[in-house]
Amino acid sequence: MGPTTTKGAAFVLARRVRSWLEGDFQNAADGMGIRMSAVTEPETLSEHTALRKTESLALIILDTNILTKSDIASATTDLVKIIRASGVDRVAVPWVVLEELTAHRAVPYREKYEAAEAALSSLSEGTPWPIHVTLPQMDLQRFQEEWRRKWLDVVDIVPTSEAALKQALIREANLLPPCKQVTATAGGDTEKVGGRDAAIWLTAIEYARDHPDEKVYFVSKNTKDFGKGTVYPYPMNEDVADFGDRFVLLTSWYDVVKKFAQRADDLDEDAVRSILSGAESINAIETEASRLMLLTPELVGPDFEATMGIFVEGEGTLLGAEPVRVVGWASLPYVDFDQATDLTAYHIGEHVWCTATVRWILSGPALVRDSLRVQGVACVWETRVLLSTTNSDVQLTVLRGQRTSALSSGQLPALSPEVAGYASLVSRERRWMELQRREFSGRLTQSRLEKLIADARASPQEPLF
Numbered sequence: 001m002g003p004t005t006t007k008g009a010a011f012v013l014a015r016r017v018r019s020w021l022e023g024d025f026q027n028a029a030d031g032m033g034i035r036m037s038a039v040t041e042p043e044t045l046s047e048h049t050a051l052r053k054t055e056s057l058a059l060i061i062l063d064t065n066i067l068t069k070s071d072i073a074s075a076t077t078d079l080v081k082i083i084r085a086s087g088v089d090r091v092a093v094p095w096v097v098l099e100e101l102t103a104h105r106a107v108p109y110r111e112k113y114e115a116a117e118a119a120l121s122s123l124s125e126g127t128p129w130p131i132h133v134t135l136p137q138m139d140l141q142r143f144q145e146e147w148r149r150k151w152l153d154v155v156d157i158v159p160t161s162e163a164a165l166k167q168a169l170i171r172e173a174n175l176l177p178p179c180k181q182v183t184a185t186a187g188g189d190t191e192k193v194g195g196r197d198a199a200i201w202l203t204a205i206e207y208a209r210d211h212p213d214e215k216v217y218f219v220s221k222n223t224k225d226f227g228k229g230t231v232y233p234y235p236m237n238e239d240v241a242d243f244g245d246r247f248v249l250l251t252s253w254y255d256v257v258k259k260f261a262q263r264a265d266d267l268d269e270d271a272v273r274s275i276l277s278g279a280e281s282i283n284a285i286e287t288e289a290s291r292l293m294l295l296t297p298e299l300v301g302p303d304f305e306a307t308m309g310i311f312v313e314g315e316g317t318l319l320g321a322e323p324v325r326v327v328g329w330a331s332l333p334y335v336d337f338d339q340a341t342d343l344t345a346y347h348i349g350e351h352v353w354c355t356a357t358v359r360w361i362l363s364g365p366a367l368v369r370d371s372l373r374v375q376g377v378a379c380v381w382e383t384r385v386l387l388s389t390t391n392s393d394v395q396l397t398v399l400r401g402q403r404t405s406a407l408s409s410g411q412l413p414a415l416s417p418e419v420a421g422y423a424s425l426v427s428r429e430r431r432w433m434e435l436q437r438r439e440f441s442g443r444l445t446q447s448r449l450e451k452l453i454a455d456a457r458a459s460p461q462e463p464l465f
Helices: 007-021 025-032 045-052 075-086 096-125 140-152 160-171 195-210 252-259 270-274 279-293 409-414 418-429 430-458
Strands: 056-062 088-096 156-158 179-183 190-193 213-217 249-251 304-312 317-327 334-348 351-368 376-389 397-401
Touching: 007 249, 045 075, 075 088, 075 160, 075 252, 075 334, 075 351, 075 376, 075 397, 088 096, 088 195, 096 156, 096 195, 096 213, 096 249, 096 430, 156 160, 156 195, 156 397, 160 304, 213 252, 213 270, 270 279, 270 334, 270 376, 279 317, 279 334, 279 351, 279 376, 279 397, 317 376, 351 409, 351 418, 376 409, 376 418, 418 430
Parallel strands: 056 088, 056 213, 088 156, 213 249
Antiparallel strands: 179 190, 304 317, 304 376, 317 351, 334 351, 351 376, 376 397
Protein backbone atom coordinates (compact mmCIF):
# COMPACT_ATOMS: atom_id res chain seq x y z
CA MET A 1 0.00 0.00 0.00
CA GLY A 2 1.23 3.48 -0.82
CA PRO A 3 2.70 5.47 2.08
CA THR A 4 -0.06 8.10 1.91
CA THR A 5 -2.86 5.54 2.43
CA THR A 6 -3.90 5.18 6.09
CA LYS A 7 -5.25 2.03 7.74
CA GLY A 8 -8.63 3.69 8.08
CA ALA A 9 -8.64 4.42 4.36
CA ALA A 10 -7.71 0.79 3.72
CA PHE A 11 -10.81 -0.44 5.58
CA VAL A 12 -12.96 2.00 3.59
CA LEU A 13 -11.28 0.80 0.43
CA ALA A 14 -11.95 -2.84 1.29
CA ARG A 15 -15.61 -2.06 1.85
CA ARG A 16 -15.82 -0.33 -1.53
CA VAL A 17 -14.05 -3.25 -3.18
CA ARG A 18 -16.49 -5.70 -1.61
CA SER A 19 -19.50 -3.64 -2.75
CA TRP A 20 -18.13 -3.43 -6.26
CA LEU A 21 -17.28 -7.09 -6.63
CA GLU A 22 -20.54 -8.29 -5.12
CA GLY A 23 -22.44 -6.36 -7.75
CA ASP A 24 -23.55 -3.34 -5.66
CA PHE A 25 -22.06 -1.02 -8.25
CA GLN A 26 -23.94 2.13 -7.31
CA ASN A 27 -22.93 1.86 -3.63
CA ALA A 28 -19.33 1.31 -4.63
CA ALA A 29 -19.47 4.11 -7.17
CA ASP A 30 -20.91 6.52 -4.61
CA GLY A 31 -18.03 5.74 -2.28
CA MET A 32 -15.56 6.39 -5.08
CA GLY A 33 -17.12 9.66 -6.14
CA ILE A 34 -18.45 8.26 -9.44
CA ARG A 35 -21.83 9.15 -10.85
CA MET A 36 -23.44 6.19 -12.59
CA SER A 37 -26.38 8.19 -13.93
CA ALA A 38 -26.62 9.55 -17.46
CA VAL A 39 -24.93 12.84 -18.37
CA THR A 40 -27.15 15.79 -17.54
CA GLU A 41 -27.64 18.92 -19.55
CA PRO A 42 -25.01 21.64 -18.91
CA GLU A 43 -25.89 24.37 -16.46
CA THR A 44 -26.59 27.81 -17.84
CA LEU A 45 -24.44 30.63 -16.55
CA SER A 46 -27.23 31.96 -14.32
CA GLU A 47 -27.57 28.54 -12.64
CA HIS A 48 -23.82 28.22 -12.28
CA THR A 49 -23.53 31.74 -10.87
CA ALA A 50 -26.21 31.06 -8.30
CA LEU A 51 -24.29 28.00 -7.16
CA ARG A 52 -20.97 29.83 -6.87
CA LYS A 53 -22.22 32.95 -5.05
CA THR A 54 -19.00 34.75 -5.84
CA GLU A 55 -18.34 38.10 -4.25
CA SER A 56 -16.86 39.68 -7.37
CA LEU A 57 -19.45 40.64 -9.99
CA ALA A 58 -17.48 40.46 -13.22
CA LEU A 59 -17.92 38.26 -16.25
CA ILE A 60 -15.44 37.63 -19.07
CA ILE A 61 -17.24 36.70 -22.30
CA LEU A 62 -15.01 35.19 -24.99
CA ASP A 63 -15.55 35.33 -28.74
CA THR A 64 -14.83 32.26 -30.86
CA ASN A 65 -11.54 33.63 -32.20
CA ILE A 66 -10.01 33.71 -28.71
CA LEU A 67 -10.30 29.92 -28.35
CA THR A 68 -10.49 28.61 -31.90
CA LYS A 69 -6.71 28.23 -32.37
CA SER A 70 -6.18 26.89 -28.86
CA ASP A 71 -6.20 23.17 -28.32
CA ILE A 72 -8.60 21.94 -25.67
CA ALA A 73 -5.47 21.10 -23.67
CA SER A 74 -3.37 24.27 -23.96
CA ALA A 75 -1.89 27.04 -21.86
CA THR A 76 -4.80 29.28 -22.86
CA THR A 77 -7.49 26.88 -21.70
CA ASP A 78 -5.48 26.12 -18.55
CA LEU A 79 -5.52 29.80 -17.65
CA VAL A 80 -9.23 30.03 -18.40
CA LYS A 81 -9.76 27.20 -15.92
CA ILE A 82 -7.57 28.94 -13.35
CA ILE A 83 -9.56 32.18 -13.60
CA ARG A 84 -12.80 30.22 -13.51
CA ALA A 85 -11.72 28.10 -10.52
CA SER A 86 -10.54 31.15 -8.56
CA GLY A 87 -14.13 32.25 -8.05
CA VAL A 88 -12.98 35.86 -8.35
CA ASP A 89 -14.00 36.30 -11.98
CA ARG A 90 -16.05 34.09 -14.27
CA VAL A 91 -15.38 33.08 -17.87
CA ALA A 92 -18.11 32.21 -20.35
CA VAL A 93 -18.98 32.03 -24.04
CA PRO A 94 -22.27 32.78 -25.77
CA TRP A 95 -24.21 29.73 -26.96
CA VAL A 96 -23.35 30.68 -30.56
CA VAL A 97 -19.63 30.53 -29.74
CA LEU A 98 -20.03 27.06 -28.21
CA GLU A 99 -21.66 25.87 -31.43
CA GLU A 100 -18.93 27.46 -33.57
CA LEU A 101 -16.19 25.82 -31.49
CA THR A 102 -17.99 22.50 -31.85
CA ALA A 103 -18.41 23.00 -35.61
CA HIS A 104 -14.67 23.64 -36.00
CA ARG A 105 -14.17 20.01 -34.91
CA ALA A 106 -17.29 18.45 -36.43
CA VAL A 107 -16.87 19.70 -40.00
CA PRO A 108 -13.37 18.17 -40.48
CA TYR A 109 -14.61 14.95 -38.85
CA ARG A 110 -17.48 14.67 -41.34
CA GLU A 111 -15.17 15.51 -44.28
CA LYS A 112 -12.62 12.89 -43.21
CA TYR A 113 -15.33 10.28 -42.78
CA GLU A 114 -16.76 10.99 -46.24
CA ALA A 115 -13.24 10.86 -47.73
CA ALA A 116 -12.59 7.50 -46.05
CA GLU A 117 -15.95 6.22 -47.29
CA ALA A 118 -15.14 7.27 -50.85
CA ALA A 119 -11.65 5.75 -50.68
CA LEU A 120 -13.03 2.43 -49.40
CA SER A 121 -15.65 2.39 -52.16
CA SER A 122 -12.99 3.11 -54.79
CA LEU A 123 -10.76 0.35 -53.40
CA SER A 124 -13.63 -2.14 -53.46
CA GLU A 125 -14.48 -1.28 -57.06
CA GLY A 126 -10.87 -1.68 -58.18
CA THR A 127 -10.19 -5.00 -56.42
CA PRO A 128 -11.11 -8.30 -58.16
CA TRP A 129 -11.98 -10.01 -54.86
CA PRO A 130 -14.40 -8.90 -52.13
CA ILE A 131 -13.16 -6.34 -49.62
CA HIS A 132 -14.74 -7.21 -46.28
CA VAL A 133 -14.08 -3.91 -44.56
CA THR A 134 -16.85 -1.64 -43.31
CA LEU A 135 -16.65 1.73 -41.63
CA PRO A 136 -18.62 2.26 -38.43
CA GLN A 137 -21.63 4.46 -39.01
CA MET A 138 -20.84 8.16 -38.80
CA ASP A 139 -22.28 9.51 -35.56
CA LEU A 140 -22.06 13.26 -36.03
CA GLN A 141 -24.45 14.05 -33.19
CA ARG A 142 -22.41 12.03 -30.70
CA PHE A 143 -19.23 13.71 -31.94
CA GLN A 144 -20.78 17.16 -31.48
CA GLU A 145 -22.06 16.35 -28.00
CA GLU A 146 -18.64 15.10 -26.96
CA TRP A 147 -16.95 18.35 -28.02
CA ARG A 148 -19.63 20.46 -26.38
CA ARG A 149 -18.91 18.64 -23.12
CA LYS A 150 -15.17 19.18 -23.56
CA TRP A 151 -15.59 22.93 -23.99
CA LEU A 152 -18.07 23.17 -21.10
CA ASP A 153 -15.31 21.79 -18.89
CA VAL A 154 -13.39 24.95 -19.78
CA VAL A 155 -16.02 27.70 -19.85
CA ASP A 156 -19.54 28.48 -18.70
CA ILE A 157 -22.24 29.29 -21.22
CA VAL A 158 -24.35 32.43 -21.67
CA PRO A 159 -27.64 31.51 -23.35
CA THR A 160 -28.37 33.29 -26.63
CA SER A 161 -32.02 34.34 -26.48
CA GLU A 162 -34.56 34.02 -29.27
CA ALA A 163 -34.81 37.83 -29.32
CA ALA A 164 -31.04 38.13 -29.84
CA LEU A 165 -31.11 35.63 -32.70
CA LYS A 166 -34.00 37.45 -34.41
CA GLN A 167 -32.32 40.83 -33.99
CA ALA A 168 -29.05 39.38 -35.38
CA LEU A 169 -30.83 38.24 -38.55
CA ILE A 170 -32.53 41.63 -38.92
CA ARG A 171 -29.15 43.36 -38.65
CA GLU A 172 -27.64 41.03 -41.24
CA ALA A 173 -30.54 41.60 -43.64
CA ASN A 174 -30.15 45.39 -43.24
CA LEU A 175 -26.32 45.37 -43.22
CA LEU A 176 -26.20 46.91 -39.75
CA PRO A 177 -22.89 46.45 -37.85
CA PRO A 178 -21.34 44.17 -36.99
CA CYS A 179 -22.86 42.68 -40.17
CA LYS A 180 -21.58 43.61 -43.63
CA GLN A 181 -21.65 42.79 -47.32
CA VAL A 182 -18.76 40.92 -48.94
CA THR A 183 -17.84 39.91 -52.49
CA ALA A 184 -18.54 36.21 -52.83
CA THR A 185 -17.44 35.37 -56.39
CA ALA A 186 -14.90 36.47 -58.96
CA GLY A 187 -17.79 37.84 -61.00
CA GLY A 188 -18.60 40.37 -58.30
CA ASP A 189 -21.58 38.66 -56.69
CA THR A 190 -22.07 39.77 -53.10
CA GLU A 191 -23.64 38.28 -49.99
CA LYS A 192 -24.62 39.52 -46.57
CA VAL A 193 -22.68 38.04 -43.62
CA GLY A 194 -22.22 38.58 -39.91
CA GLY A 195 -25.42 37.18 -38.43
CA ARG A 196 -23.50 34.96 -36.00
CA ASP A 197 -21.19 37.84 -35.04
CA ALA A 198 -24.25 39.96 -34.32
CA ALA A 199 -25.77 37.16 -32.21
CA ILE A 200 -22.54 36.87 -30.19
CA TRP A 201 -22.41 40.64 -29.65
CA LEU A 202 -26.09 40.87 -28.70
CA THR A 203 -25.71 37.97 -26.23
CA ALA A 204 -23.03 39.97 -24.39
CA ILE A 205 -25.16 43.12 -24.56
CA GLU A 206 -28.24 41.30 -23.21
CA TYR A 207 -26.26 39.87 -20.32
CA ALA A 208 -24.89 43.30 -19.37
CA ARG A 209 -28.39 44.81 -19.62
CA ASP A 210 -29.96 42.05 -17.50
CA HIS A 211 -27.24 42.21 -14.82
CA PRO A 212 -26.77 45.90 -13.96
CA ASP A 213 -24.61 45.07 -10.92
CA GLU A 214 -22.00 43.22 -12.98
CA LYS A 215 -19.16 44.36 -15.20
CA VAL A 216 -18.83 42.59 -18.54
CA TYR A 217 -15.54 42.15 -20.39
CA PHE A 218 -16.18 41.13 -24.00
CA VAL A 219 -13.02 39.68 -25.58
CA SER A 220 -12.62 39.44 -29.37
CA LYS A 221 -9.80 39.75 -31.88
CA ASN A 222 -12.34 40.79 -34.53
CA THR A 223 -11.56 44.50 -34.45
CA LYS A 224 -12.80 44.99 -38.04
CA ASP A 225 -16.38 44.29 -37.03
CA PHE A 226 -16.47 44.99 -33.26
CA GLY A 227 -13.93 47.81 -33.17
CA LYS A 228 -11.30 48.44 -30.52
CA GLY A 229 -13.60 49.47 -27.69
CA THR A 230 -13.34 53.24 -28.09
CA VAL A 231 -15.85 54.17 -30.81
CA TYR A 232 -18.74 52.00 -32.02
CA PRO A 233 -20.78 52.43 -35.23
CA TYR A 234 -24.57 52.62 -35.21
CA PRO A 235 -26.45 50.70 -33.80
CA MET A 236 -23.67 49.22 -31.65
CA ASN A 237 -23.10 52.63 -30.07
CA GLU A 238 -26.71 52.62 -28.88
CA ASP A 239 -26.31 49.09 -27.53
CA VAL A 240 -23.64 50.24 -25.06
CA ALA A 241 -24.87 53.80 -24.49
CA ASP A 242 -26.24 53.22 -20.99
CA PHE A 243 -23.47 50.96 -19.68
CA GLY A 244 -20.76 53.50 -18.89
CA ASP A 245 -17.67 51.59 -17.80
CA ARG A 246 -19.64 48.38 -17.10
CA PHE A 247 -19.00 47.06 -20.62
CA VAL A 248 -15.37 46.76 -21.73
CA LEU A 249 -14.07 45.40 -25.03
CA LEU A 250 -10.68 43.65 -24.88
CA THR A 251 -9.05 42.75 -28.19
CA SER A 252 -6.59 39.95 -27.29
CA TRP A 253 -5.97 37.12 -24.88
CA TYR A 254 -2.91 39.02 -23.66
CA ASP A 255 -5.24 41.81 -22.46
CA VAL A 256 -7.14 39.23 -20.41
CA VAL A 257 -3.98 37.86 -18.83
CA LYS A 258 -2.69 41.34 -18.04
CA LYS A 259 -6.01 42.34 -16.49
CA PHE A 260 -6.93 39.26 -14.50
CA ALA A 261 -3.88 37.06 -13.86
CA GLN A 262 -0.44 38.34 -12.85
CA ARG A 263 2.43 35.86 -13.02
CA ALA A 264 3.81 35.04 -9.57
CA ASP A 265 7.58 34.83 -9.21
CA ASP A 266 7.53 33.96 -5.50
CA LEU A 267 6.02 30.48 -5.74
CA ASP A 268 6.83 28.21 -2.80
CA GLU A 269 7.66 24.97 -4.63
CA ASP A 270 8.06 23.02 -1.39
CA ALA A 271 4.52 24.02 -0.42
CA VAL A 272 3.26 22.81 -3.80
CA ARG A 273 4.92 19.42 -3.38
CA SER A 274 3.60 19.15 0.16
CA ILE A 275 0.05 19.72 -1.10
CA LEU A 276 0.51 17.22 -3.94
CA SER A 277 1.69 14.48 -1.59
CA GLY A 278 -1.07 15.17 0.95
CA ALA A 279 -4.10 12.97 1.56
CA GLU A 280 -6.60 15.33 -0.11
CA SER A 281 -4.62 15.41 -3.35
CA ILE A 282 -4.12 11.64 -3.28
CA ASN A 283 -7.87 11.18 -2.82
CA ALA A 284 -8.59 13.55 -5.71
CA ILE A 285 -6.33 11.54 -8.03
CA GLU A 286 -7.87 8.27 -6.82
CA THR A 287 -11.28 9.64 -7.76
CA GLU A 288 -10.12 10.85 -11.16
CA ALA A 289 -8.26 7.62 -11.96
CA SER A 290 -11.37 5.66 -10.99
CA ARG A 291 -13.57 7.83 -13.18
CA LEU A 292 -11.32 7.38 -16.19
CA MET A 293 -9.84 3.90 -15.78
CA LEU A 294 -12.09 1.74 -13.61
CA LEU A 295 -13.80 -1.19 -15.33
CA THR A 296 -17.52 -0.81 -15.87
CA PRO A 297 -19.93 -3.57 -14.76
CA GLU A 298 -19.84 -4.73 -18.40
CA LEU A 299 -16.02 -5.07 -18.13
CA VAL A 300 -15.41 -2.15 -20.46
CA GLY A 301 -12.29 -0.12 -19.74
CA PRO A 302 -9.90 2.39 -21.33
CA ASP A 303 -7.16 -0.17 -22.14
CA PHE A 304 -3.85 1.24 -20.95
CA GLU A 305 -0.17 0.38 -20.56
CA ALA A 306 1.20 -0.88 -17.24
CA THR A 307 3.78 -3.16 -15.63
CA MET A 308 2.64 -6.48 -14.14
CA GLY A 309 4.40 -7.89 -11.11
CA ILE A 310 5.35 -11.56 -10.91
CA PHE A 311 5.09 -12.46 -7.24
CA VAL A 312 5.76 -15.46 -5.04
CA GLU A 313 2.27 -16.78 -4.42
CA GLY A 314 1.08 -16.28 -0.86
CA GLU A 315 4.17 -14.28 0.04
CA GLY A 316 4.16 -11.22 -2.24
CA THR A 317 7.90 -11.16 -2.95
CA LEU A 318 8.54 -9.64 -6.38
CA LEU A 319 10.36 -12.07 -8.68
CA GLY A 320 10.11 -10.05 -11.87
CA ALA A 321 7.97 -7.70 -13.94
CA GLU A 322 6.78 -7.38 -17.51
CA PRO A 323 4.93 -4.73 -19.53
CA VAL A 324 1.28 -5.53 -20.23
CA ARG A 325 -1.87 -4.00 -21.66
CA VAL A 326 -4.61 -3.61 -19.09
CA VAL A 327 -8.35 -3.45 -19.80
CA GLY A 328 -8.94 -1.37 -16.67
CA TRP A 329 -8.63 -1.28 -12.90
CA ALA A 330 -10.58 -4.04 -11.15
CA SER A 331 -10.81 -1.88 -8.05
CA LEU A 332 -9.70 1.51 -6.79
CA PRO A 333 -5.92 1.85 -7.33
CA TYR A 334 -3.40 3.07 -4.79
CA VAL A 335 -1.88 6.44 -5.67
CA ASP A 336 1.58 7.75 -4.80
CA PHE A 337 3.01 11.15 -5.70
CA ASP A 338 6.20 10.83 -7.75
CA GLN A 339 7.34 14.23 -9.00
CA ALA A 340 6.17 17.70 -10.11
CA THR A 341 7.66 19.80 -12.90
CA ASP A 342 6.78 22.83 -15.04
CA LEU A 343 5.28 24.82 -12.17
CA THR A 344 3.53 28.07 -13.17
CA ALA A 345 1.81 30.40 -10.72
CA TYR A 346 -0.53 33.40 -10.97
CA HIS A 347 -1.88 35.96 -8.54
CA ILE A 348 -5.66 36.08 -9.00
CA GLY A 349 -7.57 38.10 -6.44
CA GLU A 350 -6.09 37.46 -3.01
CA HIS A 351 -4.68 34.01 -3.74
CA VAL A 352 -1.89 32.28 -5.62
CA TRP A 353 -2.93 29.65 -8.15
CA CYS A 354 -0.50 27.14 -9.56
CA THR A 355 -0.47 24.66 -12.44
CA ALA A 356 2.01 21.80 -12.49
CA THR A 357 2.80 18.71 -14.51
CA VAL A 358 2.64 15.89 -11.97
CA ARG A 359 3.67 12.27 -12.27
CA TRP A 360 1.79 9.74 -10.14
CA ILE A 361 2.36 6.02 -9.58
CA LEU A 362 -0.89 4.04 -9.71
CA SER A 363 -0.89 0.45 -8.45
CA GLY A 364 -3.42 -2.23 -7.64
CA PRO A 365 -5.51 -5.04 -9.11
CA ALA A 366 -6.27 -4.73 -12.82
CA LEU A 367 -7.68 -6.94 -15.55
CA VAL A 368 -4.82 -7.92 -17.88
CA ARG A 369 -5.98 -7.97 -21.49
CA ASP A 370 -4.16 -11.06 -22.80
CA SER A 371 -4.99 -13.41 -19.93
CA LEU A 372 -8.24 -11.82 -18.66
CA ARG A 373 -6.89 -12.38 -15.15
CA VAL A 374 -6.82 -9.90 -12.30
CA GLN A 375 -3.17 -9.23 -11.51
CA GLY A 376 -1.17 -6.75 -9.46
CA VAL A 377 0.06 -4.02 -11.79
CA ALA A 378 1.40 -0.49 -11.60
CA CYS A 379 1.79 2.36 -14.08
CA VAL A 380 2.92 5.97 -14.39
CA TRP A 381 0.23 8.58 -14.99
CA GLU A 382 1.21 12.13 -15.89
CA THR A 383 -1.32 14.91 -15.35
CA ARG A 384 -1.56 18.68 -15.55
CA VAL A 385 -3.15 19.88 -12.32
CA LEU A 386 -4.41 23.08 -10.74
CA LEU A 387 -4.10 23.98 -7.06
CA SER A 388 -3.81 26.95 -4.73
CA THR A 389 -1.00 27.38 -2.23
CA THR A 390 -2.89 30.03 -0.26
CA ASN A 391 -6.53 28.91 -0.35
CA SER A 392 -6.95 25.77 1.75
CA ASP A 393 -10.60 25.41 0.75
CA VAL A 394 -9.67 24.57 -2.83
CA GLN A 395 -9.08 20.95 -3.82
CA LEU A 396 -6.66 19.81 -6.48
CA THR A 397 -8.18 19.77 -9.97
CA VAL A 398 -6.94 17.62 -12.86
CA LEU A 399 -6.87 19.79 -15.97
CA ARG A 400 -5.90 16.92 -18.26
CA GLY A 401 -4.10 13.60 -18.20
CA GLN A 402 -1.72 11.78 -20.52
CA ARG A 403 -1.75 8.10 -21.44
CA THR A 404 -0.21 5.86 -18.84
CA SER A 405 3.20 4.24 -19.27
CA ALA A 406 5.02 1.25 -17.83
CA LEU A 407 7.29 1.62 -14.81
CA SER A 408 10.98 2.35 -15.10
CA SER A 409 13.40 0.07 -13.25
CA GLY A 410 13.65 2.60 -10.42
CA GLN A 411 9.87 2.59 -9.95
CA LEU A 412 9.46 -1.19 -9.56
CA PRO A 413 9.18 -0.96 -5.73
CA ALA A 414 5.62 0.24 -6.41
CA LEU A 415 4.87 -3.45 -7.09
CA SER A 416 4.90 -4.11 -3.36
CA PRO A 417 3.68 -7.11 -1.31
CA GLU A 418 0.63 -5.00 -0.40
CA VAL A 419 -0.25 -4.68 -4.09
CA ALA A 420 0.20 -8.44 -4.51
CA GLY A 421 -2.07 -9.15 -1.54
CA TYR A 422 -4.66 -6.65 -2.71
CA ALA A 423 -4.76 -8.19 -6.20
CA SER A 424 -4.96 -11.72 -4.73
CA LEU A 425 -7.90 -10.69 -2.53
CA VAL A 426 -9.80 -9.08 -5.40
CA SER A 427 -9.11 -11.92 -7.86
CA ARG A 428 -10.86 -14.41 -5.53
CA GLU A 429 -14.10 -12.46 -5.48
CA ARG A 430 -17.10 -14.00 -7.19
CA ARG A 431 -17.12 -11.62 -10.15
CA TRP A 432 -13.59 -12.43 -11.24
CA MET A 433 -13.76 -16.14 -10.41
CA GLU A 434 -16.76 -16.42 -12.73
CA LEU A 435 -14.87 -14.61 -15.46
CA GLN A 436 -11.93 -16.98 -15.05
CA ARG A 437 -14.25 -19.99 -15.15
CA ARG A 438 -15.75 -18.83 -18.43
CA GLU A 439 -12.35 -18.01 -19.91
CA PHE A 440 -10.88 -21.36 -18.84
CA SER A 441 -13.88 -23.23 -20.21
CA GLY A 442 -13.56 -21.44 -23.54
CA ARG A 443 -9.85 -22.19 -23.78
CA LEU A 444 -10.38 -25.85 -22.83
CA THR A 445 -13.04 -26.26 -25.52
CA GLN A 446 -10.79 -24.61 -28.06
CA SER A 447 -7.82 -26.86 -27.19
CA ARG A 448 -10.02 -29.97 -27.53
CA LEU A 449 -11.22 -28.78 -30.91
CA GLU A 450 -7.67 -28.13 -32.08
CA LYS A 451 -6.65 -31.65 -30.98
CA LEU A 452 -9.55 -33.20 -32.89
CA ILE A 453 -8.63 -31.26 -36.03
CA ALA A 454 -4.99 -32.34 -35.72
CA ASP A 455 -6.06 -35.98 -35.29
CA ALA A 456 -8.34 -35.75 -38.32
CA ARG A 457 -5.53 -34.42 -40.47
CA ALA A 458 -3.33 -37.34 -39.40
CA SER A 459 -6.11 -39.92 -40.03
CA PRO A 460 -8.58 -38.47 -42.59
CA GLN A 461 -10.82 -41.57 -42.45
CA GLU A 462 -11.78 -40.94 -38.83
CA PRO A 463 -14.72 -38.62 -38.20
CA LEU A 464 -14.05 -35.33 -36.45
CA PHE A 465 -16.87 -35.81 -33.95
